[in-house]
Amino acid sequence: MLDDATSRMVLLPARVSGGGGGRQTMRMRRYMLYAGTCILSWTVLVQLTSVWQPRLPKSWPTAYFDRRGRPNATNSIFELARSQPSPPAVVPRRVYKSNGYLLVSCNGGLNQMRAAICDMVTVARYLNLTLVVPELDKKSFWADPSDFRDIFNVNHFIHSLRDEVKIIQKLPAKFGREIPDKFIKTIHREIFSMPPVSWASEKYYLKQILPVARKHKVIHFSKTDARLANNGLPVELQKLRCRINYEALKFTPWIEALGHKLISTLRRRGFFIVLHLRYEMDMLSFSGCTHGCSDKEAEELTRMRYAYPWWKEKEIVSEQKRLEGLCPLTPEEISLVLQALGFTRDTQIYIASGEIYGGERRLAALRAAYPKMARKEMLLSPDELRPFQNHSTQMAALDYLVSVASDVFIPSYDGNMAKVVEGHRRFTGFRKTILLDRKELVKLLDLLGDGKLSWDQFSNAVQEVHKNRMGRPTVRKVIPGQPKEEDNFYANPQECLPPLRSPGTESTHSDI
DSSP states (O other), rough: HHHHHHHHHHHHHOOOOOEEEEEEEEHHHHHHHHHHHHHHHHHHHHHHHHHHOOOOOOOOOOOOOOOTOOBBTOOOOHHHHHHHHOOOOOOOOOOOOOOOOEEOOOOOOOOHHHHHHHHHHHHHHHHHHHEEOOOOOOOOOTTOOHHHHHOOOHHHHHHHTTTTTOOEEEOGGGGSSSSOOOOEEEEOOOEEEEOTTOOOOOHIIIIIIIIHHHHHHHEESOOEEESSSSSSSOOHEEEEEEEEEIIIIIHHHHHHHHHHHHHHHHHTTOOOOEEOOBBBBBHHHHOOOOOTTHHHHHHHHHHHHHHTTOOOOOOOOOOHHHTHHHHHHOOHHHHHHHHTTTOOTEEEEEEEEEBTTTTHHHHHHHHHOOEEEEEEHHHHHHHHGGGGGGGGHHHHHHHHHHHHHEEEESSSOOOOHHHHHHHHHHHHTOOOOOOOOHHHHHHHHHHHHTTTTTTHHHHHHHHHHHTTTTSSSOOOOOOOOOTTTOGGGGGOOOOSSOOOOSSTTTSSTOOO
């Protein structure tokens, strides 16, 4: 349109004034061509800059800027963030008639919410809904006030999936939950809210949820954890879950920059393993696992469990759960297991965790065995970590990046982070992940402690138990009717991985 208009303007006849009319006409044509080119270039530039607009999180302190609003030169994280590659070209938008809007409220920690976001985007795509950027959990034990844009790159998330589903930052005003009228009153609009059933198939969403979305125009999912089945879904939906998880869900530039700094620091020092030491207060309290704790600590953990009414399991026999392999290994137990697996004293170990229950006292045995033990608080300056304080989900994002990049990943418990990181490492080339068999290890550790096994016998037994538990390609275990007992999709997204060399390979994940 702009080129046509310019052409028409150029072809307008100029007024003739004596013998210089021809020169004036040529000058006018050149001027109009130059003006049209400038306008077109400026329009293109404005459109490009509107695609990517990085924003700093609300929690970022003003001390990181000078009086003119520019980042201080002394803050290395901004220099690292500037070095990030330019965003990829925006994919073409998929045009479809939307069946309504989907609001989702995620629950749980970072990795539980991460998996849930992937599921909810997949559901929105399957039902041709418009997805509103997910709300993150702010009311659970962690009480992290972070919004989606404080953790994930929201613009990349929206634009990288626009060829699959429309994602918007907020619900249109006409569907708002509160609408002021002309008499300065507030009308509360009721939005239909419900938790989808757990481990649901795509047929459930098509037959049960789509009619509700069409009727109400807006539907809100109040819970999102494990609301989509591990198995039995069309392969296209499974691959979409992978694309969301590994391509669309990128952390913010400042989290990525600081995570890469941690990784670079560790790699300069050589080979390193990440130990996901799930020995925080919430884990021990809600699982009821108090092995190795004092009576006073066990009482404190029990009181905390009873203080949270939403936690249904109250009466727990700690030793019984431990013998069943349902408790995380203690730092002291992990120290013995690592030595039995053959990791020498000079091995560099990065501890990925929140605050360890019992503090440095509980880490003493592990630190004595592995003096090259490090945590993010030891590798980063207080100024670099200050924006992340009281934001446990953002802290967990740093640990996630280091865990995926490590030479070896060892989780002490098969929780959400262990599963999601395991799957990510499979996706990036089956990086070595040692999946501890806690049920067998507890037996061996007790025999060693009772003097019924020598160290060599213990070490040989530990290595034998784990020889096929190193994250190699396997088939996901399926148990019809028992989705909680089968292999998690995000721990082994086999539909998105290279095919197994032997089609008849059985799952070695079945003992986990």
